[in-house]
Structure formats: structure tokens, C-alpha cells
Amino acid sequence: RVLVENSDGYVVITLNRPDKLNAFTPIQNNSLMEALDAADENPDCRAIILTGAGRGFCAGQDLGERNPAEGTPDLGQTIETYFNPLVRKLRAIQLPIICAVNGVAAGAGANVALACDIVLAAKSAKFIQAFSKIGLVPDSGGTWTVTRLIGEARAKAIMMTGVPVTAETAEQWGMIWRAVDDGELMNEAHSLAAGMAKGATVGLGLTKMLVQASGANSFDRQLDLERDTQREAGRTPDYAEGVTAFLEKRPAAFTGR
Numbered sequence: 490r491v492l493v494e495n496s497d498g499y500v501v502i503t504l505n506r507p508d509k510l511n512a513f514t515p516i517q518n519n520s521l522m523e524a525l526d527a528a529d530e531n532p533d534c535r536a537i538i539l540t541g542a543g544r545g546f547c548a549g550q551d552l553g554e555r556n557p558a559e560g561t562p563d564l565g566q567t568i569e570t571y572f573n574p575l576v577r578k579l580r581a582i583q584l585p586i587i588c589a590v591n592g593v594a595a596g597a598g599a600n601v602a603l604a605c606d607i608v609l610a611a612k613s614a615k616f617i618q619a620f621s622k623i624g625l626v627p628d629s630g631g632t633w634t635v636t637r638l639i640g641e642a643r644a645k646a647i648m649m650t651g652v653p654v655t656a657e658t659a660e661q662w663g664m665i666w667r668a669v670d671d672g673e674l675m676n677e678a679h680s681l682a683a684g685m686a687k688g689a690t691v692g693l694g695l696t697k698m699l700v701q702a703s704g705a706n707s708f709d710r711q712l713d714l715e716r717d718t719q720r721e722a723g724r725t726p727d728y729a730e731g732v733t734a735f736l737e738k739r740p741a742a743f744t745g746r
């Protein structure tokens with residue numbers, strides 16, 4: 490099961506099967522979904538950190554669970570039941586989700602990490618589109634997310650070769666936000682989350698939705714959506730507080746509403 494720690498205004502969710510590099514089993518999938526729902530429904534939670542216990546972030550689907558030697562498994566069913574709902578939820582939750590990639594992120598583990606909003610990775614971490622090595626295709630949104638992040642040339646190359654991408658290369662390519670020294674990873678993640686948790690939560694959630702919507706929208710449609718969303722943001726108490734604080738030359742005390 491995943492570990493959940495409540496911090497000041499945010500929640501840290503830790504994948505927790507360290508001896509198997511936190512590979513996903515149905516139990517871990519279900520437990521992660523429950524933890525995300527609980528964070529989303531908790532009015533005191535204004536940001537989420539997702540990380541992994543031990544030396545890996547997540548090695549993807551537990552391959553022991555889907556052994557073709559025990560009969561042809563329906564992988565589509567596994568994806569429909571566990572992985573698609575998970576990455577849909579990561580994008581649907583209107584809170585900043587920070588992924589702190591503490592070690593190797595392979596297969597679905599890489600694409601779950603890259604579905605989060607702000608991805609930090611330890612310099613020793615690697616992202617591996619491992620699927621091609623076992624005859625599969627990238628899933629958990631990777632062909633969509635990763636292609637948008639780094640473009641078709643790099644996406645096809647890393648997906649067809651399975652070559653590990655270091656955290657520093659991932660940062661240079663714009664696949665993640667930042668590669669940080671291993672010892673600094675969790676400090677960085679906590680400081681980002683703490684900042685978000687004191688932010689204008691409604692505005693941050695709406696920003697996430699706008700950026701995500703842009704992929705499917707024309708420029709004109711996106712301008713309309715920004716107008717409507719700004720109208721909504723402009724009605725929040727946090728907007729009133731933000732402007733008042735600016736005019737009074739003091740830090741804003743946002744309440745997340």
C-alpha cells in the first residue's frame with residue numbers, strides 16, 4: 490500500500506514496494522487511487538507530492554502479476570481498470586501535483602510520473618520507456634504526454650530503443666521541470682509544495698486545466714476559455730486578497746478559496 494503523510498497544507502503520497510522498485514500491483518494501484526481521492530476531497534489539502542520509497546520511483550506494472558506463461562493476459566483490461574483511471578485522475582484533480590522522482594522510473598512508472606504537473610527528479614534517477622523491451626507499446630498516456638513534452642523525434646527514439654534518459658537530459662529536453670542533487674530532492678519537493686499550499690489554490694487549479702486544454706483547442710478557442718476562466722478566478726476571495734495585499738505592500742494571505 491502507499492504511505493500517506495499530511496504536511497502543512499499538502500499531502501505526501503509514497504509508493505511503497507521498495508524491494509520491487511515500487512512496481513504496480515492492483516493493491517498499490519487501488520491504494521494510490523484512494524490516497525489521491527482523499528487528498529482531493531480534503532479541504533485542507535492544497536497540493537500533492539508523489540514519490541517512491543527506497544532506491545526506485547516505480548518500475549511500472551509488476552511483471553510477475555501479468556505472466557503470459559500463465560495464460561494470455563488481457564492487458565487492455567489492466568489498462569482500463571488501473572492505469573487509464575490513474576493518469577486521468579492525476580490530470581483531473583484541480584490541485585498542483587508534484588512528482589519527486591527519487592530513482593528509476595520505468596514503463597508505466599515513467600509515464601505516471603510525467604503525467605504529474607511539476608516533475609522534479611534526483612540526478613541519479615532515469616526515465617526508461619521500457620515497453621519495447623518486452624514487446625509492448627508505451628501506455629499510461631506516454632505517447633501523448635511525452636510526445637508533447639519533447640517532440641516526435643525524441644519520443645520515437647526513446648520509445649523504440651528503451652534507452653534510459655537521465656534526469657539532467659530530461660531537464661534539458663523539457664521533459665521534466667528540474668533535475669536536482671539527490672540529497673536535495675525531497676527538500677525541493679517540500680518547498681515547492683509548501684509554496685503551492687499557501688497559493689491561490691483555485692487559480693492554480695484553473696491554470697492546470699487551461700494548460701491541459703490548450704492541446705485540443707485552437708488559439709481562438711483558448712482565448713475564449715482564458716476569458717471565461719479569468720472571470721471565474723476574478724470572483725475568488727484569493728483574487729481580492731492578492732490585489733489588496735499588493736496595494737498594501739504586504740504578502741498575500743491566501744486561503745485557497
Ligand code: LHQ
Nearest residue numbers: 508509510512548549550551552553564567595596597619
Ligand atoms: C520488478 C519490476 C517489475 C516486477 C523491477 N515487475 N518486479 C504493462 C502490462 C499491463 C498493463 C499495464 O501496463 C503495462 C505497462 C508497463 O509498465 S510495462 C513495463 C514494465 N516495466 C519494465 O519492463 C521494467 C522492468 N524492470 C527493469 O527493467 C529494471 O528492474 C529497472 C531498469 C527498472 C531497474 O534495474 P535495476 O536497478 O538493475 O534493478 P533490478 O532489475 O535488480 O530490480 C530490483 C528488483 O525489483 C528485482 O527483484 P529481485 O527480487 O530479483 O530483487 C526485480 O525483479 C524487481 N522488479 N521491476 N516491473
